[in-house]
Amino acid sequence: MTLLSFENVEIWYSGRGRSATKAVSGISLDVQAGELVAIVGESGSGKSTLIRSSIGLLPRTSRVSGRILLGGKDVAGWSQNKFARLRGSYVGFVPQDPGVSLNPVKPIGKQLEDALRNRLGKSHLLPFTTSAQRHNLKSQTLKFLELAGLPDPSRIYAKYPHELSGGMKQRVLIAIALSGEPELLIADEPTSALDVTVQKQILDHLDRLRTELGIGILLVTHDLGVALERADRVVVMRSGVVVEEGRSDTLLNHASDPYTRRLLDAAPGLHVGTLEPRPIRVGTLTPHSSAERTSAEYAIEVKGVSKTFHAAHSSAEPVVAADDVSFRVATGTTHSLVGESGAGKSTIARIVAGLRTPDEGEVTLLGQSGAWSRQQLSKRLQFVYQNPYSSLNPRLSVADLITAPLRVHRKDIDRRQRHAIAAELLDGVRLDRKYASRRAGELSGGQTQRVAIARALSLNPEIVILDEAVSALDVSVQAEILQLLVDLQAAYSLTYLFITHDLGVVRLIADTVTVMRHGTVVESGPTAQILDAPKDEYTRRLVDSVPGTEALRIRG
CATH class of the missing domain: 3.40.50.300 (P-loop containing nucleotide triphosphate hydrolases)
Structure with a gap:
């Protein structure tokens, strides 16, 4: 079953007093149920522009041509009101930076409850009126926190974003994206700012979700090593166009485009050995002329x-930053x-x-x-x-x-x-x-x-x-x-x-x-x-x- 399909999509950005700039040119790709497709490319390649066009998150200065099919419906040119009904219920979105995406002054549980209210068609400004409704809402919130792989959901429920690690905050965003029980999950660089061990935990969890729930995942990343290790198919973008597409094992061993091969060569995890120095032009600052160099x-x-760092409040535990x-x-x-x-x-x-x-x-x-x-x-x-x-x-x-x-x-x-x-x-x-x-x-x-x-x-x-x-x-x-x-x-x-x-x-x-x-x-x-x-x-x-x-x- 095809969950998302781009058919010859082109996207332009226009500015005041400037001619329109084409950011994406002639893109065609699709995502099937239970499949993980990765879009790879450097900053400015058009990855985020493309995926945001499918969920109505492009700025008003943009213009889209071609067809973008979500569940068989062409959503290109849809209004924000129509997209709002689709986001969450059919497609969930996991943005890159949880520090920007989460409200710093509201507990995690309340933020997820707001998302659930919106999925149920109720304004987040209006509380549920009965204790049974409130209890059911909290139970659902804890369920999705657990589904996103967060330990001790009851404790996380009451925490504020600043009290959680980067990996935990990213899992909260996954919980919010899953709260509408979507068929498709779109993740835009969800692990680029995380430690490699936390990154692996998040990607492992996304793998489990698509296996257990059968959802399709469209993953955007700049790291070809991540894409090749995780995706069924990899789409390589550069300057707004697809330069190569194929199964992960095919691209790994038989990449045909020079840009794809350059990304392969650049991925640290795909290398053995060390870098060898190359000649470089040096001028008068070369240290060999300095008599003060150490021997x-x-x-x-x-x-x-x-x-050890001690908090301003004596009640807080000191933090041992370095020990012997x-x-x-x-x-x-x-x-x-x-x-x-x-x-x-x-x-x-x-x-x-x-x-x-x-x-x-x-x-x-x-x-x-x-x-x-x-x-x-x-x-x-x-x-x-x-x-x-x-x-x-x-x-x-x-x-x-x-x-x-x-x-x-x-x-x-x-x-x-x-x-x-x-x-x-x-x-x-x-x-x-x-x-x-x-x-x-x-x-x-x-x-x-x-x-x-x-x-x-x-x-x-x-x-x-x-x-x-x-x-x-x-x-x-x-x-x-x-x-x-x-x-x-x-x-x-x-x-x-x-x-x-x-x-x-x-x-x-x-x-x-x-x-x-x-x-x-x-x-x-x-x-x-x-x-x-x-x-x-x-x-x-x-x-x-x-x-x-x-x-x-x-x-x-």
Whole structure:
């Protein structure tokens, strides 16, 4: 039975005073009952635009042609009132970001009850009048929370969104989507912001739902490893068109389109071995000209570091973020800190960077123990954050962003020299010099991360800390940045402390790894040893959760 069918669908967006822009061109695909179909592509490929056209969530400035059939009915051009009756009852929608989609001031149970009232044709503004009705509504709410895989639904019922983890909030959205008992579930990047282990739990649960309930699922993702591992069929989109479609096993071993093959090559879980450095153009900032470079064997030594955070209210339990953490990073190598959210990775990174003081233990940098002054440390160690947009001043040009550290620490360098250095660094991060005059808001995510890396290199540091610096990027852009980091390390003799939750990325870039959980070290050692023969069950679970791991086994 065909649940959803797109027939030669084209979508345009129009703006005030501008000609219409075509976002989707000539798309045809369908989803059958009990089938999981994945749409894959980078940001801007038209994936979300296409699926939102089928449930009436496109902006008013859009225009749709072709046929979109839901349950045999052509819904292209339907009004919002007609779509409102269809959403929830026939098709459920799971959006990407639960932090935006859930009401922060209303308990979870009440939000799901509102959804159930709407499915029953009753306004969520009007309460049920009898105690029996209210009891039945709560029973139904708890049933759907349990169906979505949430533990202890009665406890979750009374919680607010901020009291739940990212994975739990995503399951609440699944519960809301299931509350109308739909035949079709559309999930738009439902796991992209989650740890790999939580991501696996959510995807496993979606698999169980379609097996047990027979619903069809249309999954949108940028990660081809996820799609190949989970979907019956995969549709690859680029620039608004379908470039390839086929069964997962066929695409895995016989992809014909160059773009599909590039996505395959970019998926960390589909790789074995590490990235090899390529030659890179370097300028006057090459560290080999600096007499101050360390001769120490280890650039970073963390010895018995502990850190506990105490809440403002004495009644709240203190949080142990790090407990007796120790590891060493050999000069010129990459060491990765791995673990789920809350493992203590970022706390350790900030202690190493001098941004926090440990309660116990010490950090030795570049062979020097004891406190560094902020100015001394800034010249030798730099930080690259996960979200480049939030760490770059939107009012400054790219050239000024890159050279901002020079204006603070190198008063002897004038503006003309700074801009020459910025041009060299743009060459170094393989970004065209024409971007020097642009602002961060005019760049893509990958381009802004390159600018952030160039800024970190402007003071010619020896250590660079990268805190989830590629986790928010499309996998193909992520692959480019990882290769760039390897190239820069070889050219500039850099030592990296690389924080991530993704062991697939670790395999590509890290020489050594420390696995953390709940503030403690689970195991530590050479990357190949830890990933290929993990001793701890938690590490094995992380390795098995890497998207594409099973597909890699099939691929051989």
